[in-house]
Amino acid sequence: MDFALTDEHRMVQDMVKGFGQKEVAPIIKEYDRKQEMADFILPRMAELGILGICLPVRYGGQGMDYISLGLACEELEAVDSTLRVVMSVHIGLNSLALLQWGTEEQKEKFLVPQSRGEKIACFGLTEPGAGSDVAAMTSTAKKTNSRYVINGEKMWISLATKADLALVVARTDPEAPDPHDGLSAFIVEMERSGVSTGDIHGKLGVRAGSTGWIAFQDVEVPLENRLGEEGEGFKIAMSCLDNGRYTVAAGATGLIRASMEASNKYANERRAFGREIGKFQLVQQKIAHMVKSYEAAKLLYLRAGWMKNQGIRNTRETSLAKWFATDESFDAASEAIQIHGAYGYSDEYEVERYLRNAKGAIIYEGTSEIHQLMQAGYALGYRDDPPLRCELPAYDVDSWQNPK
């Protein structure tokens, strides 16, 4: 494994960092307080090519590799988790699934505008009564001669009210002996008749982002909008999570870094008992722990990104990276508040927002409990990952950067 960053990787880091720190950091507190997403975020991310960063040029993307996606997510979440959430759903959970499972026609029709950021994409898996237990979902897609008719409700959907397109998983075969085999995936244009959406307010974190619900009432979609084969919905959803979780892991690594940097700055300025608080060993211990968390989280996501680049299945490694980084980011943000004392408890400083944002990532894209079950399952030999009909393509620089 070679984790040395290339010039292109550094360029991505600088560009995304510049956007986040100069354009978003100054206004993020205001939008977090208002519980609104700033209007300029999505168009600006599109303009900078961030929304298609790791998609092939011929599909409208920037032709960078999967590590670039991780680096971008780290820089974005170092500013605010809501920026990284955009990448998780638009690229991780949706666009990469089109790249992996889509037909050429679907890639031309849906992936190209998504990669360019002309269309925004979301991912509808969770329902009011089905989160970790995906196969308990009750949304249905009934096949008629020339179309599917979708009914049901999706809940806790990031960008629900901002997206133009959703990747939706619904039940096509209620009689399947194993309910996992009765699910299928669909690309749904949000403008279709019968689709309605709304925002969820009062969230603990990711307040400057958009989280909502999508209801489907007799929504007709053509057969050619089905992604993959009928009955492949669960496998497709899990492969989406392999990519979404990677972005969450990389983002949480950025959150650890932000907590560490804020703590270092404050510990070097704040004085108590005649010296900077950074001189006290108990404060140093917290900083040292953040350093350890950051370095380990970074290596774990880079390994997952490297495996994606090579075309090696990485469900196990990505799950570990996501579980580790998100748990550690919560601890780092909590200790950053402790280092800031009472000031950390107010939104005068950034660290209280880091803590509120960090909690969400321990819940979405597999709760920490689900990742622990996965890791124990692999270790005990209860779980393995059989090859998929369509694997995420390995990164190939010539093919990715070829416009044709």
Ligand SMILES: Cc1cc2nc3c(=O)[nH]c(=O)nc-3n(C[C@H](O)[C@H](O)[C@H](O)COP(=O)(O)OP(=O)(O)OC[C@H]3O[C@@H](n4cnc5c(N)ncnc54)[C@H](O)[C@@H]3O)c2cc1C
């Ligand atoms: C901010 C935010 C954004 C989100 N964005 C999206 C999105 O874009 N698209 C989407 O589809 N979903 C999204 N989600 C939903 C998210 O993926 C689910 O919340 C998550 O999968 C957990 O499901 P649940 O909330 O129903 O909890 P449950 O599955 O009901 O779990 C409740 C508790 O029980 C535990 N538990 C459940 N099963 C087990 C078990 N077998 N063993 C041990 N413990 C268990 C869980 O770990 C958890 O602690 C989002 C959620 C949030 C908070």
